[in-house]
Amino acid sequence: MTAIQTKEIELGIGHFHLKDISCSIPTGKITSIVGPNGSGKSTILKLITRLTKQTSGEIFIHDKQANKYSLKKFSQTVSMLPQSKDGLPNLTVKELAAYGRSPYKKLFEHRLTKNDEEIINRAMEMTGMKKYEDRLIHTLSGGERQRARISMALAQSTDILILDEPTTFLDISHQFELLEMLKHINEKFQMTIVMVLHDLQQAAAYSHHLIAIKNGRVQAMGSPESILDSQFLKEIYGLDAKVQFDGEFPIIIPIMKNSRRN
Numbered sequence: 651m652t653a654i655q656t657k658e659i660e661l662g663i664g665h666f667h668l669k670d671i672s673c674s675i676p677t678g679k680i681t682s683i684v685g686p687n688g689s690g691k692s693t694i695l696k697l698i699t700r701l702t703k704q705t706s707g708e709i710f711i712h713d714k715q716a717n718k719y720s721l722k723k724f725s726q727t728v729s730m731l732p733q734s735k736d737g738l739p740n741l742t743v744k745e746l747a748a749y750g751r752s753p754y755k756k757l758f759e760h761r762l763t764k765n766d767e768e769i770i771n772r773a774m775e776m777t778g779m780k781k782y783e784d785r786l787i788h789t790l791s792g793g794e795r796q797r798a799r800i801s802m803a804l805a806q807s808t809d810i811l812i813l814d815e816p817t818t819f820l821d822i823s824h825q826f827e828l829l830e831m832l833k834h835i836n837e838k839f840q841m842t843i844v845m846v847l848h849d850l851q852q853a854a855a856y857s858h859h860l861i862a863i864k865n866g867r868v869q870a871m872g873s874p875e876s877i878l879d880s881q882f883l884k885e886i887y888g889l890d891a892k893v894q895f896d897g898e899f900p901i902i903i904p905i906m907k908n909s910r911r912n
């Protein structure tokens with residue numbers, strides 16, 4: 651089953667061109683989009699979430715054209731967590747999570763129903779943020795802030811969650827904590843998760859499916875085990891390296907040109 655399908659998407663922005671982006675994102679799985687800086691990954695997420703419009707081609711969400719959804723219905727189907735460089739209003743964790751209920755409200759309606767409260771509480775419990783519900787966002791650590799943002803996305807009650815570089819600015823243990831949390835959410839609720847990740851090892855370890863982009867084109871697609879090898883690293887990143895799998899976790903060993911021991 652396919653949650654998202656893009657068909658022959660083309661888009662030009664200044665000197666940059668996305669060309670013939672055709673890919674399928676499986677339902678209930680974790681898919682990561684990987685590729686070098688500036689290859690077009692975030693632009694693809696913006697197209698899927700209707701923040702940018704393609705010049706040609708079509709995007710389907712659950713087999714229905716994305717632009718045929720009303721804005722409200724779309725926001726009840728797809729939630730997007732942009733890169734965390736954007737500032738957040740100084741709200742409490744609970745107030746931020748409550749924003750996730752906006753697609754279910756009428757214009758200027760702010761009152762939370764009992765059902766909204768239950769969904770917001772569940773979202774904060776899923777991310778471990780319930781105990782911080784009254785804390786102001788600006789007093790949280792980077793990892794906690796990211797989990798608060800995810801609480802808001804989860805309170806949106808969508809079956810597709812899209813995240814752009816969710817581990818940026820987190821230390822290695824908080825990166826893994828966040829990825830474990832997303833894996834748990836995916837397994838428990840069969841939520842379709844799509845993310846852009848820069849760390850290829852993490853992307854491969856935590857994703858069922860990888861889409862590799864280079865110069866605005868899809869260069870490779872498939873399970874991490876089927877596509878991640880030396881040839882892939884050379885073709886996509888121009889990197890000379892070996893790949894070994896330790897169980898599901900790939901270890902990328904770059905071939906160093908100059909040993910510091912010489």
Ligand SMILES: Nc1ncnc2c1ncn2[C@@H]1O[C@H](COP(=O)(O)OP(=O)(O)OP(=O)(O)O)[C@@H](O)[C@H]1O
Nearest residue numbers: 663664665666685686687688689690691692693694
């Ligand atoms: N609004 C814009 N105006 C002009 N160029 C843009 C705009 N948005 C994106 N681009 C260009 O499109 C290209 C792709 O950008 P995009 O952010 O999709 O890449 P990316 O793969 O997500 O990069 P990174 O890994 O560095 O975040 C870049 O060269 C970028 O400068």
